[in-house]
Amino acid sequence: MSKDQYLIEKNGNKYEVIIGLEVHAQVLSESKLFSSSATRFGSEPNTQVSLVDAAFPGMLPVINEFCVRQAVKTGIGLNAKINKKSIFDRKNYFYADLPQGYQISQYKDPIVGEGTVVLDLPSGPKTIGIERLHLEQDAGKSIHDIDPSSTLVDLNRSGVALMEIVSKPDLRSPEEVNLYIKKLRSIMRYLGTCDGNMQEGSLRADVNVSVRKVGTDKLGTRCEIKNVNSIKFMQMAIEYEANRQAELLEEGNAVDQETRLFDTKKNQTRSMRSKEDAHDYRYFPDPDLLPLEFDDQFIENIKKEIPELPDQKKNRFIEKFRLTPYEATILVSDLDTSKFFEKVIEKSDVKLSANWITGELFALLNENNLEISESPISPENLSKLINLISDGTISGKIAKTIFEIMSKEDKDPNIIVEEKGLKQESDPKALEDLIQKVLSSNKDKVNEYKSGKDKLFGFFVGQVMKESKGKGNPQMINKILKEKLNG
């Protein structure tokens, strides 16, 4: 048991938090799971609805093969068992935004079985089990705040393909949940199977939370927190819920198995329905659809399309480029970051590139709240800047000045160097003149240095730099200064 373990402490008793996630990931696909309607986000309400999506009499679902491929691809990315035969079931319940009166989902026989996701914890890698992945339809959207007396329904989302990815109860802290969601999203973005955009609802999750006293094995009664749509809220909900459950147990009460909602205004979870009130979904195989069956060849063909995934890429970065695991993890965590990095190192020094991206560039992006795909500095120009450092044209210090200029205007750094006259001074004769000038005007300090005050060396370097307006080549200044002072 590591000492950074996440535990809830009540009256001196320590509780471990057990978390499992049901992630709903929207399949990246032009058309819906069982109809040819478009799936674009943000379209005018009810403009992407076919007769099938609106459940007109006599309309029948026809499976979209692309969505099946996407699910299989995701399954492969999760190192999971692909089931060559799976079954679509109807999950029956009434709701205004569920036109059929049932959702087509997969119940007993999902398309993807057990798999794994590896988290990079500070203490080392941790494997989280995946229970299953299944395909299902999304419902429409009920809008309660436009008309004062009625609820309006937008069916654009009705029938859009979702992958429900169910984890095993292997997560132990809000931070692990954070890393799990990010890793899952990263894998799917690498695969191109889900854009992972939580604001647009393409990634949502239900969180199952239970607590147990440290040292016990038996799982506690869990509560399910429905549809939390940001990682931050998930973490807050878990924290609140774990404390609530631990308190209940401390007071000698039992935790009721129930579905709860997270109230983002109060930062609390509250009961939505108890186990007794749970829907009876009356699952049964959808008679409009045959079992979904494919052969090994189908899977093999998809395997050929699988790109290098984050874990493989990370290992390659470590082995080939001698990056630290920390650097590699950061650089591969996001597909766009890894692409940016690989673009930069096509022509530039790897180590220096890694430093600049994880340092200056990330700081710039954070400051302006930008994704790397929105970076004001292109990988090509960053690469040129790094090369200017490598070949001694500019110093690291000047490079930062140029970087700042580039952040406002994505310009070729060579041009900036020219325009602003920032080229590093590496002519020994010119530097010698500068040094001579500094030494001449600081004779007393020279004497002090010579009598043993070594620390004054830095002072001379600084003065020479100042004299060169920051452009002097620091290595050469060091070298010449040493010769002069010690000679």
Next chain:
Amino acid sequence: MTNIIDLTLDELANKIKSKEISSTEVTSAYVDRSKSSKKLNTYVEETFEQALKNANKFDNKPNFEKKLPGIPLAVKDLFCTHNVRTTASSKILENFIPTYESTVTQNLWDAGAILLGKLNCDEFAMGSSNETSYFGNVISPIDNNLVPGGSSGGSASALAAKLTPATIGTDTGGSIRQPASFTGTVGLKPTYGSCSRYGIVAFASSLDQAGPMTRNVKDCALLLEVMSSFDQKDSTSIDFKRPNYSLKLNKNIKGKKIGIPKEYRVDGMPSEIEKLWEKGKEFLKECGAEIVDISLPHTNYALPTYYIVAPAEASSNLARYDGVKYGFRAEGENLIDMYEKTRSQGFGDEVKRRIMIGTYVLSSGYYDAYYLKAQKVRMLIKNDFDEAFKKVDAILTPSTPSSAFKIGDKKDDPVSMYLNDIFTVPVNLAGLPGISIPAGLDKNNYPLGLQIIGKPFDEQGILDIAYSMEEKINFKLKTNDWWIK
């Protein structure tokens, strides 16, 4: 010249092709007769004006290559028809006008046929007497107090009364074959997957099949070859080579082995039916077929199995009629209240009964005992047929355990009503093709039918057997037009 309405579908097609008669003459004849036959209550929606316009259009620019050139047809109101009200005989769809066409009806129009109107049926095809329709019961032309059978009762009645030269129905548990048997007409339920279900108001998806209802076997073959097609819009549609059934029709069934299942000899079956069956065997022997005794041991379980599977699927299929998107809506205080009022007022008793049965058998805690078990039994029933078909080419049974009954007789006794489907239901559960042909009359001169069940996709085989028997039986449907004022 023979009266137009007495011509068969095949004869009509030939006479129109040879320009002996025009589409307008044929359509007018059927429109006139339909108009004077309102007493039978066969039509839910009449499209007579449009039909006459279309007939005129056809005559102005005829295409004699078509299989049903300019021939008017009325169809069961379970098929969605573009811009023509489609109700499934339910209040909940009373004013529903589809913007799309079912694949099967589209196939008819593509073959040159013209829509005459939409025919009454049991509400959502749930019933065996056409008494559950929101638009009132249908009367059989056989007798003024007789049901035409169901659920395709309007179709059978209109066909027997010669209000349409042929028609189409749907058959989930016998809804084509039982009314055909009751009205002295021919009705065929194809192999599951032959006719597309796209655009047909669903009752029980794993059992529903559309099929032809005609005056004779040749017409049946012709209409089937027009209706049947592979359709990518229906995932359960099967891509197999569909022959031109009517061209290949062959009376020679010498050497064919016909099975007689002993389990179909049920208690309380009238001796007339027993005799009819015997007569059928004799005819087959005369045609050179060999009679083989067979056993379908799980027959007894077919009806209870059907009344679990069909309501289960129906309870889910009918969930979409909720007042939210289209169809009837009763105002309510909130969503749940609106649902309850809409569905309470919009559905009739039989539909509600089946929704409740279906909801019950799918409920958690009951699923395994009912639905899952029923699916297993369904498998056994199918295996029975598979085994039998190793020995025989087709199976002969009565179509129904009795002749048509009186209106109101069984209305309040659902179980006795359900028992009517005892010989037809196993065929749906096994997904097989089955045809009912008129074979005789009972003591009241009410028609009785025999059913021929075939191997999957062997529609041609059962049509051939029916064709040869038809000649031997030489059944003549006689109605005296009592309903025409």
